[in-house]
Amino acid sequence: MFDGYTSSELMSIFAMQGFAGLSLFSVFVLMAMGLAIIFGQMGVINMAHGEFMILGAYTTYLTSGFFQSYLPSLFGGYFFVAMILAFLICAALGALVEWLMIRRLYHRPLDTLLATWGLSLIMQQAYRSIFGAREVGVELPEWMMGAFQVTDLVELPINGLFVMIIALSIAVGVYLLMYRSGYGKKVRAVVQNRPMAEAVGINSAGIDRATFALGCGIAGIAGAAFTMIGSTGPSSGQAYIVDTFLVVVFGGAQSLIGTIVSAFGISQAQSTMEFFLSGSMAKVLTLLVVVGILMLRPEGLMALKVRR
Amino acid sequence: MKSSSPLKWFSSREGLYYLALAALLVVILPLALDPFRLNMVGKYLTYAFVAIGLVMCWGKAGILSLGQGVFFGLGGYCMAMFLKLEASTPEATAIQSTPGIPDFMDWNQLTELPWFWEPFHSFSFTLLAVIGVPMLLAFIIGLAMFTRRVGGVYFAIITQAIAAILTILIIGQQGYTGGVNGITDLQTLMGWDIRSDAAKTTLYFICVGMLFLCLFVARLVQNRKLGRILVAMNAQENRVRFSGYDVAAFKIFVFCLAAAFAGIGGALFTLIVGFMSPSFIGIVASIEMVIFCALGGRLSILGAVYGALLVNAAKSGFSESFPELWPFAMGALFIGVVLAFPNGLAGLYQSYVMPLEERLFKRKSKAEAQPVSEPEPTAEARKPAVEAKEAHDYDPMLDHYSPEKS
Numbered sequence: 001m002f003d004g005y006t007s008s009e010l011m012s013i014f015a016m017q018g019f020a021g022l023s024l025f026s027v028f029v030l031m032a033m034g035l036a037i038i039f040g041q042m043g044v045i046n047m048a049h050g051e052f053m054i055l056g057a058y059t060t061y062l063t064s065g066f067f068q069s070y071l072p073s074l075f076g077g078y079f080f081v082a083m084i085l086a087f088l089i090c091a092a093l094g095a096l097v098e099w100l101m102i103r104r105l106y107h108r109p110l111d112t113l114l115a116t117w118g119l120s121l122i123m124q125q126a127y128r129s130i131f132g133a134r135e136v137g138v139e140l141p142e143w144m145m146g147a148f149q150v151t152d153l154v155e156l157p158i159n160g161l162f163v164m165i166i167a168l169s170i171a172v173g174v175y176l177l178m179y180r181s182g183y184g185k186k187v188r189a190v191v192q193n194r195p196m197a198e199a200v201g202i203n204s205a206g207i208d209r210a211t212f213a214l215g216c217g218i219a220g221i222a223g224a225a226f227t228m229i230g231s232t233g234p235s236s237g238q239a240y241i242v243d244t245f246l247v248v249v250f251g252g253a254q255s256l257i258g259t260i261v262s263a264f265g266i267s268q269a270q271s272t273m274e275f276f277l278s279g280s281m282a283k284v285l286t287l288l289v290v291v292g293i294l295m296l297r298p299e300g301l302m303a304l305k306v307r308r
Numbered sequence: 309m310k311s312s313s314p315l316k317w318f319s320s321r322e323g324l325y326y327l328a329l330a331a332l333l334v335v336i337l338p339l340a341l342d343p344f345r346l347n348m349v350g351k352y353l354t355y356a357f358v359a360i361g362l363v364m365c366w367g368k369a370g371i372l373s374l375g376q377g378v379f380f381g382l383g384g385y386c387m388a389m390f391l392k393l394e395a396s397t398p399e400a401t402a403i404q405s406t407p408g409i410p411d412f413m414d415w416n417q418l419t420e421l422p423w424f425w426e427p428f429h430s431f432s433f434t435l436l437a438v439i440g441v442p443m444l445l446a447f448i449i450g451l452a453m454f455t456r457r458v459g460g461v462y463f464a465i466i467t468q469a470i471a472a473i474l475t476i477l478i479i480g481q482q483g484y485t486g487g488v489n490g491i492t493d494l495q496t497l498m499g500w501d502i503r504s505d506a507a508k509t510t511l512y513f514i515c516v517g518m519l520f521l522c523l524f525v526a527r528l529v530q531n532r533k534l535g536r537i538l539v540a541m542n543a544q545e546n547r548v549r550f551s552g553y554d555v556a557a558f559k560i561f562v563f564c565l566a567a568a569f570a571g572i573g574g575a576l577f578t579l580i581v582g583f584m585s586p587s588f589i590g591i592v593a594s595i596e597m598v599i600f601c602a603l604g605g606r607l608s609i610l611g612a613v614y615g616a617l618l619v620n621a622a623k624s625g626f627s628e629s630f631p632e633l634w635p636f637a638m639g640a641l642f643i644g645v646v647l648a649f650p651n652g653l654a655g656l657y658q659s660y661v662m663p664l665e666e667r668l669f670k671r672k673s674k675a676e677a678q679p680v681s682e683p684e685p686t687a688e689a690r691k692p693a694v695e696a697k698e699a700h701d702y703d704p705m706l707d708h709y710s711p712e713k714s
Contacts, residue, residue, distance in 0.1 A: 101647065113374075114598065122636055122639035242468055243472075291473070
């Protein structure tokens, strides 16, 4: 497939597609961070993760509408308010879902999959009834429009760059929370040895609820960020959920670094191949390679070395 | 539960269940419904094949495949390719720039039949392929996954990815597969018009016949030592392994069996509905297939048939009158089945209706009173296992090494 290109042409193609793939990378990282917490730390499969993301996106849509009609002077900053709102709403709903459903299903991971799939159907239809089946987009504040010209071929749109910054800061935030805070220590203690963690006075049910809520909240932020680079409809979440699960599993479920590396690898592979093949073939090839590697390394790229 | 003679078996409780199902499908429904509705029931029944496979694979052996739509689709596409070739004679397609190839290939500027379409001129090859192709793929996936001890959640996600791959591939390769429209405009099977009412009724009875054949095979498997090993594997995989059984081989077997059932169902679906398209086999369709099995009861092969019938009938009923409500109902069904009655309708039947029956027919001996076909763990029986597991360090990463509780 590289026939007919000189090496310098190939280099610039790779650079161009690499930059183009970065926005896919940020989407993957944003979605996968929340999943990695819920799936990697708690072993719960949340098929409604995409729908939590869409909830964040709709929150942003509503907030932008509110600012446009009532606070036009502050419109430039609405996004930050929307992000916080999206986090809070999704986290609250996540806590509710955990209390109603998930806490009865720990140790039955395949059943959490089915139950959350049901939840995702309900949420999707709710969006369709409330917001209509059409995709909605938000109006970008002025400072987010435009692009940096890096070279002749490569230009970086500011909104894409902004989403990437959010993705990376969330990744850093999650890392600090999980590995540098008291809360993170408790989470990991509960994951590694629940009875012992309870014995030293950790409220494991509370930790579970907080972790699930946190994962959903991050999905909400992801959705808010998502509105900056594309429009959202009721079923956009479902379109990404399989890819995102593959990202998490491919990276090694409990390794946050692995999640980021695999999101980067998958998005870059897909974006580069899209130049040479059709979009669907690129996706098929990427998924096939990922599945193939998972068959060789079932624990993922960066599995924790644990004593069994 | 061995019965000495077929006559005795038919008067046993299990035999009565099968007779009741046969009476419903062979006598009551054909008499009560017009050909159009009967055709719809036939369509629902093709999903029952998948559900039976899932009972064996997920309920008994604990392997949840979210990619059964793949096998359903492969069977369906194999049959559709045969029918499409038959419908695309040079005479029928004379207006095309290259007569004799399917119309969608002509639209996509293909001038000759792709190599993998060639063998589908033969009906016997098609019949083999309907079962063989899904089984071959299942064998490859199973070999790759189960010998590496990938299981549980990871297996579910990977099968889901495979469903995604297949759908994208079919939609992307429009010239070879008909793309998102699928393979349509199928007319005759060996010169026999499958669109007439008489043919549809005949196909319905063929479908019922095949269904009972599959039920028979599934029952044979579950009541032999083989079936007991599958159940044991689900509960305590490592103990079975340490007893010297090749766990991977058993898993591959049951996965292939489920794939073969799904393939047969898919082929019948194509015949009954008259076309095949990617929307019947993708991720969403594949997960819906799991709910057929879960609603009927994940441990009961008969329950799977009822589950497929009920969910699909409800779906048709709802979407005819309240299209908005169906996703809510379906979502509630998923959540309700998982939370409230994990063993589905068959489980409800066993815990509520069976005791009533016991009282009504006291003549049943104690041996008969035990669940005939399903040595199933009820909620109470399941608890100790869960607690035992809690006592270990719970680590989701280890899940595919330890027995799956689901």
